[in-house]
Amino acid sequence: MNEQPNKETLKTRLVKVDRFLNYKIACWSGRCPKPEEIQNPEVGKLASRLKGSSYKETLTNILDWEGRNIVFWTERHPLETLLGQFVVLSMIIGVFVFFGLIIFVALIYHSLNLLLTITTWYTPIWITIMLTGVVLILAIMIQIIHSNRKIPILEGLRNAFSFSININFLLEKKLGVCRDSAKLTASLLLNIYPDAEIYFASAPSHIATGIVVENRLYMLDQRLPILTIDGWKKYRHLEGKLHKLGNTSIEEVDPKGFLSKTGNISPDKQTLAKLTQTMLDLLKIKEQTNGTGDLLVTVRLKKGMSLYQDDELVNYSLSRWLQAKISSELIDMNQIAKIEVTSEKEDIIFRIYLGLKLLSANKE
Numbered sequence: 001m002n003e004q005p006n007k008e009t010l011k012t013r014l015v016k017v018d019r020f021l022n023y024k025i026a027c028w029s030g031r032c033p034k035p036e037e038i039q040n041p042e043v044g045k046l047a048s049r050l051k052g053s054s055y056k057e058t059l060t061n062i063l064d065w066e067g068r069n070i071v072f073w074t075e076r077h078p079l080e081t082l083l084g085q086f087v088v089l090s091m092i093i094g095v096f097v098f099f100g101l102i103i104f105v106a107l108i109y110h111s112l113n114l115l116l117t118i119t120t121w122y123t124p125i126w127i128t129i130m131l132t133g134v135v136l137i138l139a140i141m142i143q144i145i146h147s148n149r150k151i152p153i154l155e156g157l158r159n160a161f162s163f164s165i166n167i168n169f170l171l172e173k174k175l176g177v178c179r180d181s182a183k184l185t186a187s188l189l190l191n192i193y194p195d196a197e198i199y200f201a202s203a204p205s206h207i208a209t210g211i212v213v214e215n216r217l218y219m220l221d222q223r224l225p226i227l228t229i230d231g232w233k234k235y236r237h238l239e240g241k242l243h244k245l246g247n248t249s250i251e252e253v254d255p256k257g258f259l260s261k262t263g264n265i266s267p268d269k270q271t272l273a274k275l276t277q278t279m280l281d282l283l284k285i286k287e288q289t290n291g292t293g294d295l296l297v298t299v300r301l302k303k304g305m306s307l308y309q310d311d312e313l314v315n316y317s318l319s320r321w322l323q324a325k326i327s328s329e330l331i332d333m334n335q336i337a338k339i340e341v342t343s344e345k346e347d348i349i350f351r352i353y354l355g356l357k358l359l360s361a362n363k364e
Contacts (some may be wrong), residue, residue, distance in 0.1 A: 015140075022250040030164035031179040031200055032245055035185040037167045040187070046171065048190035055213050056316040059226055062188050066181055067223030073175040075141045075149070076160045113300070149175065159295050178206050181222045185209040186245060189220075198245040199253070201229065203236035210242070216280040218313060224321035226314055229258045232308035267308050272348070274310065276341040279350070280356055282319035288337040288355055295351045296335070299325045304348030322350055 008329045026032040037043065050065055052058040145156035151173060159169050165180045165189065176184070186198050197212035201219060208221035210229060219232040227235065233255070241252040267275065280287055299309075299322060308314070326333065337355030341348065 002014045006358045022252070024214050025244065026200070026250050027164060030162070031182050032243075032250065033167070033190070035247070037183070038190050040167055042168060042171050043187045044191055046190045048083075050188065051192050056313045058192060059211065059213075059218065059220060060317040060320050061311065062185060062219045063222075063226055063317065064324070066138045066185065066220075067077070070181055070184075070222070071175055073160070073177055073180075075144050075156075075179050076165075076175070076180075089163075106147055131303045149173070167196075172268050178222065179206065179354075180210045182201065182207050185220050199230065200243040200245065200250075201236075201255070202239055202243075206236055208232065208236070213313065215309075221259060224317050224324070225301075226317040227307055228309050228314060229255065229313060230260045231309055231314070233302060235261065235307045267305060267310070267343075267348075271310060272341045272343060273306075275308075275315070275348075276339060279319055279322060279339050279341065281315060283323060283333060283336075283339075285333065285336050285339065286338075294354050296331055296354050297326065299350040300344075300351065301348040301350070303346045305343050305346045308348060325350075326352060 023032065046065075050061040052061050059135050091330055109307065141160065142157065145151050145153065145160060149156065154168070155169070160163050164183070165176060170176050170180055170184060182200060186200075189196055189198055189209070189211050193211070197214070199210040199217060201208055201210055202261065208219050210217045210219045210232075211220075216231040219227045219229060221227065221232065221236070231236075232238065238255060242258070243253050244251045244253050246256055280284075299319075301318075308318075323333070326336070331352065338353040338354055340351040340353065343349065
């Protein structure tokens with residue numbers, strides 16, 4: 001006779017089923033990669049190219065590449081926002097207008113025939129307006145996809161309206177929204193670190209991927225710099241639980257285990273002074289002690305005072321972000337004599353100064 005499974009066994013099985021269903025839903029909705037996407041040869045090639053000599057270098061390479069290459073796909077975004085909001089708003093306005101007319105007629109004329117007449121002509125007009133709006137939005141999307149993005153219409157529409165974008169399309173066209181970047185990030189991380197703890201964190205209309213390094217959760221959110229979960233929580237307004245990615249399951253995890261008990265502390269003057277020296281060291285800039293020349297450029301890290309934490313991995317990624325900003329201004333790093341770090345409201349300001357020797361040489 002077969003023994004009846006005990007309650008603990010049943011509970012364990014139910015938990016496994018729940019995690020499996022969450023995984024299927026998450027993969028269907030596009031935020032987590034399927035095994036075949038992780039094993040995709042193109043993803044593997046990119047992962048090998050981005051792999052560095054340390055965690056800080058590898059994670060920064062991944063986020064730097066995504067920030068430079070993946071363009072936010074605005075035509076894909078309306079699937080959940082513009083298109084959906086238009087339909088919902090049209091329905092709400094239509095219902096209010098309709099019932100407003102009904103009440104008005106009922107109070108003023110007390111005419112059943114007039115009520116039926118209003119219902120007869122109002123309903124098709126309302127539906128026509130809704131359908132016209134939907135068609136117009138779709139027409140705009142098709143025009144942008146085909147003309148501006150240079151993508152075949154059917155291929156563009158299929159991926160634009162797919163919850164889970166084709167990863168080959170993502171790598172080839174370099175177009176996507178946050179959940180597409182989250183899936184790609186997780187795929188790259190699992191190629192390089194197969195045993196890593198990978199998490200997804202959600203915010204209002206947003207999702208990002210995180211990885212645990214030395215018991216600390218770091219968030220890779222589309223572009224540099226990398227943030228700790230504390231900084232990301234304040235920046236994006238973390239909602240609900242974290243979702244830990246398994247081979248074929250997703251487990252809900254309370255974020256309290258990763259969040260700092262003291263909360264995210266805004267950097268003070270001492271921290272900013274230390275950050276100044278850290279950036280000089282990481283960028284290998286020797287500060288001149290006999291004065292500096294003209295201000296070359298000012299770089300602003302928006303909401304930096306809220307999201308920054310003095311952390312080796314965060315600092316390294318921040319230095320790469322700052323270097324990219326300076327390079328985009330066509331400034332040679334050897335021209336820099338001083339970096340001044342200050343704050344303005346919630347932003348951190350980096351002021352980059354030219355050396356006096358180079359200034360004198362330019363005048364000559």
